[in-house]
Amino acid sequence: MDVFEAVRTVLAVRRYQDRPVPADVVAQIVEAGRLTASGMNAQPWHFIVVEDRATLGQLGALARTGPYVAQAPLAIVVAIESTPLAVSDASRAIQSMLLTAWAAGVGSNWVGFSSLGAVRPLLGLPDTLDVLAILPFGYPADAVGQGKKERKPLGQVASRERFGQPFEG
Template sequence: MTSDVYRAVREVLAVRQFRDQAVPEEVIRRILEAGRLTASSMNLQPWHFVLVQDRSRLRELGGLVPTGPYISEAAFAIVVAYDKSSRFGVSDASRAIQSMALTAWAEGVGSNWTGFGGLEAVRLWCGLPDTQEVLAVVPFGYPRAARVLGHKKRKPLDQVASLEHYGRPVEGT
């Protein structure tokens, strides 16, 4: 039997095209909660999440992330920032993004990671203090196209994992 978590990991794909359909507030709340509940180094939770739902603001936000113009079409987006003084901020905030993406996917909501730091314009736009660095903007929404299971393109396991010593194949997994 496949676990729900493994199924979500296996099936989740980057979604860049969204249907014009609102996501229920309780689902949005669960996605944010998934970020909040994520484990972080020394449990310091150095993140801040800015939820953006207003359509005109989503359009503005799409214009601020060069690699994510489709944010403007999303049902909502979450700006993910972390405390610049945190040595583990990138790692902690990345885990929170993964928690939110998987929680969303399990609800039928697609998402994608856009940007990777250097998003000072986004920080200023949403009023985050300069103690914070914006790591990414994550747009969410119901996927426009039904993505096919098994469509995922990844390196085979023997190229990315070894048993006991590098180069010894892991079999039977």
């Protein structure tokens, strides 16, 4: 799948098959995050790959917006340093991981964005890192209609040269 096709078709997946994600696919997903560009090449992130069923269950219990993490065969917890660009940089890495997974047939969704402080002691994170997100990964349990998204028309979200001048792709 090419990059634009992945962007065009990726959807949030919250139900997963009881099927492990192969190690080579997991490695490629993590590598996509690692290779993502960051401001001043600071790379203010750390990725914790979780496959242990008990830990996934605990993550699901801690993630108020994503209890389905407990059913995923895999989650990647994204932790960040306290720097001005960390949220932006790690968000870019998250998108790289989500798109890489999607291109391999693996679905995911961003869980959290705040109130994940209780994850720190569970995973032994140092005080220098904050948890930005939990990304559950797995093969979708339900058929997903790739590309069927409800989005505003392009003319409502993009202008050419100055705000309000129509952008016609």
